[in-house]
Amino acid sequence: MHRNDAQANQPSLVSAVPTNNATTSTSGSLPRAKPRRRFIPLATRCLLGILFLFGLLCSLSPWGRAFARSTVLLPALITASEPAPLQVIGEPIRHTQTTLPFQDGTVYLDIYAPTTPVPLLPHARNGILILPGVGDQRQDPQLVNLSQSLARAGIVTFDMTTDTLIDNDVDAADSDGVVQAFQTLARWPGLAGQHLGIMSFSAGVPLVCFAAADPRIRDDVAYVTAFGGYFNTADALKIVGRRAMIVDGKLLPWHPVPYTLQVLANVVTRTLPFDEQTSIRSVFAPGGTPLSSQSLAQLSPGGRAIYQLLMGSEPTKVDANMAALPPAVQAELAELSPSRVINQIRAPIFLFHDRDDAFLPFAESRDFAAALTRIHHEHDYVEFHIFDHVEIQSHLQLAQLLTDGTHLFGALNRVLQLNS
Amino acid sequence: MLVLSLLWLFIGLFIGSLAWLARCYPPSWQRLRWLRMLVLGALVALASGWLGVLLTGRFFATALALWMTVLCVAVLPRSSHRLYERLHFKSHV
Numbered sequence: 001m002h003r004n005d006a007q008a009n010q011p012s013l014v015s016a017v018p019t020n021n022a023t024t025s026t027s028g029s030l031p032r033a034k035p036r037r038r039f040i041p042l043a044t045r046c047l048l049g050i051l052f053l054f055g056l057l058c059s060l061s062p063w064g065r066a067f068a069r070s071t072v073l074l075p076a077l078i079t080a081s082e083p084a085p086l087q088v089i090g091e092p093i094r095h096t097q098t099t100l101p102f103q104d105g106t107v108y109l110d111i112y113a114p115t116t117p118v119p120l121l122p123h124a125r126n127g128i129l130i131l132p133g134v135g136d137q138r139q140d141p142q143l144v145n146l147s148q149s150l151a152r153a154g155i156v157t158f159d160m161t162t163d164t165l166i167d168n169d170v171d172a173a174d175s176d177g178v179v180q181a182f183q184t185l186a187r188w189p190g191l192a193g194q195h196l197g198i199m200s201f202s203a204g205v206p207l208v209c210f211a212a213a214d215p216r217i218r219d220d221v222a223y224v225t226a227f228g229g230y231f232n233t234a235d236a237l238k239i240v241g242r243r244a245m246i247v248d249g250k251l252l253p254w255h256p257v258p259y260t261l262q263v264l265a266n267v268v269t270r271t272l273p274f275d276e277q278t279s280i281r282s283v284f285a286p287g288g289t290p291l292s293s294q295s296l297a298q299l300s301p302g303g304r305a306i307y308q309l310l311m312g313s314e315p316t317k318v319d320a321n322m323a324a325l326p327p328a329v330q331a332e333l334a335e336l337s338p339s340r341v342i343n344q345i346r347a348p349i350f351l352f353h354d355r356d357d358a359f360l361p362f363a364e365s366r367d368f369a370a371a372l373t374r375i376h377h378e379h380d381y382v383e384f385h386i387f388d389h390v391e392i393q394s395h396l397q398l399a400q401l402l403t404d405g406t407h408l409f410g411a412l413n414r415v416l417q418l419n420s
Numbered sequence: 421m422l423v424l425s426l427l428w429l430f431i432g433l434f435i436g437s438l439a440w441l442a443r444c445y446p447p448s449w450q451r452l453r454w455l456r457m458l459v460l461g462a463l464v465a466l467a468s469g470w471l472g473v474l475l476t477g478r479f480f481a482t483a484l485a486l487w488m489t490v491l492c493v494a495v496l497p498r499s500s501h502r503l504y505e506r507l508h509f510k511s512h513v
Contacts, residue, residue: 040441041441041442041443044438044439044441044442045442047438048435048438048439048442048444048490048493048494049490051435051438051486051487051490052486052487052490052491052494053487054483054486054487055483055484055485055486055487055488055490056487058480058483058486059472059476059480059481059483059484059486059487060476060484064483065480068479068480068483069479088423088424088427089424089427089478089479089481089482090478090479091477091478091479092478114477114478116473116477116478117474119473119474119475119476119477120474120475121475121476124475124476124477124480125477152479153479154477154478154479154480
């Protein structure tokens, strides 16, 4: 047995000596066998080297960690469900709910966090605050899936909302709630001293921008992600009034969904007298009907201008209707515009928008990106075709999925690199 | 953790077999070289996977187990052989 093994080992010993190769290349059957015997160890050594580098980068370098997270998060986002590999290699997680007081109300937090002890190496665990926009989105399956997937990838995820947002309204004062939620996230075990991310969707974008510009937290924000948001409220209202937006110098038709009009009606009528406020809001609430000409005539000039803008019934008189808005409404529109704080935000801003978004026009995100370019603020802007506003569409075509999937992977990777 | 531990064992067996094909074993291993490499790979992968959970968390533990196993199966057999030879030589001197 021993002798047989020793004999079997001989060719490898011979092949390990280069001078022997040269001298025996002309004799017998050895030259044919040797290249293959050399190739297999060489190829497997290369493969081992690749596996070593891959594992080392994916576990210890920020770039590799972001790549690993993006690789498992992308299928979770596209399929709107947690893939099996993420469930196997990911962290076990726990979902808890809590509330936080802030100066104008209460923040409702849904916390998705790993249950395992904090890793010993720094930055292995991160945190992200998500503001899903107006309405009560806390039970939305895609938001729950995103939050769970992030938590399984070692990212503590806080989903937040407020009473105002749940009531389909947006109030700049809620940005204090975002700050409070961010500070609570920053105190989470394992996250102390880290820069953390903020992600917002739709009408949550202005609140997140105001919070990211707040001196209390602006130096601790790793990045701001604005998905399907807007830049200037007055410009967005003009697009709604025209039912069209200007893109690359061309006027493109754009028709908002009823929900957009409902939220806008809530926002712009806040300072109107109570009866006007109620009558305009009821028109754009679910099941509402347009005002009769008599009721319309009873509105103040400002109320009538708001009504015509939201109805889109006077697309050629948008500028005149905007000028007729009461000063308090114009101040409200300016107050709710992220454009007023972009100079004060220090974190990089990632803008994503679907080109077919019927909730908010993608021209707004383009304006946002253009403004950031003008002030040389670090940012990234990506347009997609696979989302329905901010939710992934079902039954996507393969070509579309491959193109936008690649863009989404790149965007995810860039975002996650900033706090990995 | 059972499924994850089995995954690490499988990764260890795979890397052990690659290391055997790559002839990472010392010349003194005359018998059951393939089995020794497989067992070494599996044990190191399991241990480094659990170490990875402590160091980097469960999500990155598999990646950590991957490179640590490659490193160990490539270095440990030959270095332990050299150490043995050195100690053996000293004891004879």
